[in-house]
Amino acid sequence: MARIVVIGATGHIGSYLVPRLVRAGHEVAAVTRGASKPYADDPTWAVVERVTLDRDLLEKQGEFGTAIAALKPEIVIDNICFTLASASQLAEALIGKVQHFLHIGTIWTHGFSEVVPTPEDVTKRPFGDYGIQKAAIERYLLDLARRRGFPVTILHPGHIVGEGWSPLNPAGHFDDAAFATLAHGKRLALPNFGMETVHHVHADDIAQLMMLAIANWGASTGEAFHAVSPGAITLRHYAEAMSRWFGHEPNLEFLPWEDWKSRQSAENAESSWGHISRSPNCSIDKGRRLLGHVPRYSSLAAVQQSVSWLIANGKLSI
Known part of the structure; x- marks a missing residue:
């Protein structure tokens, strides 16, 4: 079992993911900006290490990546990264220091739907700052995986529900x-x-896909997967x-x-x-094929x- 640092641990995804990680036997450090509570109560939170870090402040000081690395993680899960500068500062600090890095993207990296259901590997033409920044992060991280062997997996959720x-x-x-x-x-x-x-996608189905990505390291690293309902x-x-x-x-x-x-x-x-x-109308065939992902919830x-x-x-x- 691994030591896992979850950034944004009490948000939509983390509220369902952290209990799954603990029940699977992992040691979890939950990184948040304050003493926020998860959306769903679960007794597993009693054994979770709580870490408070001001990401915005530490990034301005150039120290957020080193602060995460100092927690000695084997796996890092980043639920709340929205700019290329933020992604690169964290990734550069973790190269050669983690076994797996998982990043939450968005289906908005696609922009307008063209072929539907849309597979992950179509040419992306995002619009709007959010989609453009998330697409830039994806390109950067996947390029880092190809050039330097950075063990990244990207999940692209739809409209998160829970x-x-x-x-x-x-x-x-x-x-x-x-x-x-x-x-x-x-x-x-x-x-x-x-x-x-x-x-839509239920937050727990994103958590399920995350668990499958961790369990199937060889199939998931260097790849991006849609996280949506069927x-x-x-x-x-x-x-x-x-x-x-x-x-x-x-x-x-x-x-x-x-x-x-x-x-x-x-x-x-x-x-x-x-x-x-x-x-959006996105395909989940890749996650089903490579990781065995079958969402529990319809939209x-x-x-x-x-x-x-x-x-x-x-x-x-x-």
Whole structure:
């Protein structure tokens, strides 16, 4: 078993990953910026080493990578890296010092969907700062693997879902009012014909894929894998399925983008455009083939678990 340092250990992915690592017998050091709690309680956290590091400050001082290396990890998992400068500072400090480095990317490295389901190895044309930076990180890390043997594995999640936070909703944004509208049987407006796609993934399925990548070092290093549910869903199907889950027949209307946008807050409209303009629909064949990954949750099952948590905890009134 290995000593594993998890950066961003109490976030969406880490909340499910850290207990899996402990139960598998690994020694885990959980790195966070403060005394944050994981989204899901689990008794395994009692044996986890907690390490507080201010990544932003240490990176400005050029010391974050050396601070992680000083923890003497055999494996490092980075859940919260968003810029090439951040990735390179950490990776350079770990070359020759770790057996495995796992980085969380994003399916937004693809930009617009072209071939669907989209495999990992298509030419990527990302847009927007987030996708562009994440694609640059991927190129850098995979090049480091080829040139210098850096043992990196990259996982590209879709829209992450789990207990403790609001999922991406059928209107393509994160305002829970869309779920409340459906729960009360009221009419929900969707942009265009509702045929754009979104691709969720339960955080625990990302954790499962991470465990498989660690267990199958030879097949996973130097590779990138999508971490998504078995199938993307259209906004229309998503809204119809959730309506029926709440006990109502669908009550939807479809509006041209500009008309729909005019009815939304600027924040919701921007979020929806970011998601539907990409309309992700990603293949998981590579992870299934090389690592044996079979996600437990469909997109809808993941969302419904998350919404059930919102209802049970008074975050969503139905």
